[in-house]
Amino acid sequence: MKFSVSHHIQHNWLQPADKAVFKKFKTEWVKEGLKFNNDTAGRKPSKVEFLQLFTKVWEKAATVEVVQGGFRGTGMFPWNPNAVHGVAYFILYADTMQNSMLYEKSAKQLVSVLCVFHEAASQPF
Numbered sequence: 001m002k003f004s005v006s007h008h009i010q011h012n013w014l015q016p017a018d019k020a021v022f023k024k025f026k027t028e029w030v031k032e033g034l035k036f037n038n039d040t041a042g043r044k045p046s047k048v049e050f051l052q053l054f055t056k057v058w059e060k061a062a063t064v065e066v067v068q069g070g071f072r073g074t075g076m077f078p079w080n081p082n083a084v085h086g087v088a089y090f091i092l093y094a095d096t097m098q099n100s101m102l103y104e105k106s107a108k109q110l111v112s113v114l115c116v117f118h119e120a121a122s123q124p125f
Helices: 016-040 047-061 064-074 086-104 107-121
Strands: none
Touching: 016 047, 016 064
16 A cells, blocks of 8 residues: 655644654653753753763654554554544645646646635534
8 A cells, every 4th residue: 555645734644753753752852951951050062962862862752652653643554544633634635636636737626626625624623
């Protein structure tokens, strides 16, 4: 099965790395940064200290469990289309259709796809 995930999807709905790894990295980075600032009275870290902090945070964020959670959270594996609100799929569909229709120069179909997208986006979460 092939997956094509648009890089334009907002809110990390269909981006496993954004949803899990980078989110965890950011959370841990803030924690470790605050701890470093408290321990060093706000001193700027040296290159070596920066790499030590980075390594410590990366080892917490880039684990097998976190990566698996990203795929599970996006519903990609195991496959679960209910893991993500349906509007995310409409965005992906509209983006894909818009790109292919621009090549075909079919404005009428583009308007219809955008109307579907607008209707989906107006639905409550």
